Amino acid sequence: MTTTLPERRSVRVREIEDSTDLWRLPPSGDAVVSWMHDGRGMIGWGEAARFEITGPGRYERAARAWSDFVAQLGGDAASAVAFASFSFDDRGRSVLIVPEVLVTRRDGRSWVTTIGAATPSRHSPIARPGRVRWSDGALPRARWRDVVAEAVRRLRLGELDKVVLARDLLAETDQPIDPRFLLRELARRHPQCWTFAVDGLIGATPEMLLRRRGDQVTSQVLAGSSWSGDGRHLLTSSSYRDEHDFAVESLLSAIAPHCADVRTCGPSVLRLRNIAHLATDVSATLTTGVDLLGLAAAAHPTAAVGGTPRRAAAGLISELEDLDRDRYAAPVGWLDAGGDGELGIALRCAQLSGSRARLFAGCGIVAESDPDVEVHETDAKFAAVREALGA
The missing domain is CATH 3.60.120.10 (Anthranilate synthase)
Incomplete structure (x- = not known):
């Protein structure tokens, strides 16, 4: 298993003005994580922690890695979220990512959670892929x-x-x-x-x-x-x-x-x-x-x-x-x-x-x-x- 952890893990949460377009918030690049349904959910970027798991027992090993990370955060852990994507079988690579910056929208309210020294970035224009x-x-x-x-x-x-x-x-x-x-x-x-x-x-x-x-x-x-x-x-x-x-x-x-x-x-x-x-x-x-x-x-x-x-x-x-x-x-x-x-x-x-x-x-x-x-x-x-x- 490959693990990447931040040096500083303080967690900060603050409410922000409800955005009408969450897709514009992350900066450009492919380090975007998201889980949205009908305009509500979460979008984040950066990596406060990353866990890669290969081989048998991927769910159990991912659960242990996440549990250890939560324990390190202590009382701040209640605001932390990991995004997970598992391989179809034991041959592939599974990954858990804890974003540095996470924007959550629920019940008409939005808030941003940051982990470590991260600060919300200014977004860049969304580019079209062309032909x-x-x-x-x-x-x-x-x-x-x-x-x-x-x-x-x-x-x-x-x-x-x-x-x-x-x-x-x-x-x-x-x-x-x-x-x-x-x-x-x-x-x-x-x-x-x-x-x-x-x-x-x-x-x-x-x-x-x-x-x-x-x-x-x-x-x-x-x-x-x-x-x-x-x-x-x-x-x-x-x-x-x-x-x-x-x-x-x-x-x-x-x-x-x-x-x-x-x-x-x-x-x-x-x-x-x-x-x-x-x-x-x-x-x-x-x-x-x-x-x-x-x-x-x-x-x-x-x-x-x-x-x-x-x-x-x-x-x-x-x-x-x-x-x-x-x-x-x-x-x-x-x-x-x-x-x-x-x-x-x-x-x-x-x-x-x-x-x-x-x-x-x-x-x-x-x-x-x-x-x-x-x-x-x-x-x-x-x-x-x-x-x-x-x-």
Whole structure:
């Protein structure tokens, strides 16, 4: 694990005039962290502390690192927040970032929290990326369709019930991509989603994996998607309902050892800008002392992003996908000193690197899936970032 800590860790909090455009507050550069929903949330910059974790046990090791940092802050820890983005599997790099400057907006009020000697910076103009050129990622579109067809064949043989397969798409722009530009455009187009940024991974996810507030845990499970019509046909389709039920059951089984009074509401249809999903809301009461990261360790990957049975799906993904997911489709969000916070699933996202962006999209595949339909579904999911970059 790699750790970067500040020399001075004093925490200061002060209320500021409520801003109408939080995206303009950070300075330029890619060290922006954010978690926003419908104009409310947090945006920060700079690094008061940084923790990078690779290999097995990433959630437990991240939790220990965060707990140690909170202990060092002492009484000031109540105002500290860490932004987290985890790798999809043990091969990747997970990161926790505590920003030097954090602006929070909630209930019509805004305040700024600074850690160490940091002071809020004067913002610079948000730059547009210019012309965007697109190219294939790990697999061309037609080849990925063949991969889905092979997965369907294996599913029909009864090897497993569901597998989620992903593909990537590459973008290159005339100018370096300003993360604030992409965040602003995603938030404007997708106010129902949680717009996030952690260590260059930027996106707008519709899926709340886990929210912990004291002993209350909530989640919204999304699985089963359509880009045509209003989505009502999802409720009457056995294949979409099966795909959705697998995802709900995988979450429920993961949290069951830690929770009581588990309730579900759904499925219903969640309609977004260019796609609709089956959605089920889950609520529960914690009965153990597990924190948010402990719950994430138990839940990830759910059948919504991996498949079921979990081990068989992971094996088929490794065999067929030919893609390093990095931090795509893994938990992303924030946590506080008390173990509360929110973790979504990193969907509708791109990893930025200068003037390049790597976009990700995936689909849940069941035995009745049509490979051509699944290809079109990934196109619809890519559209969130594609439209924002081309704004």
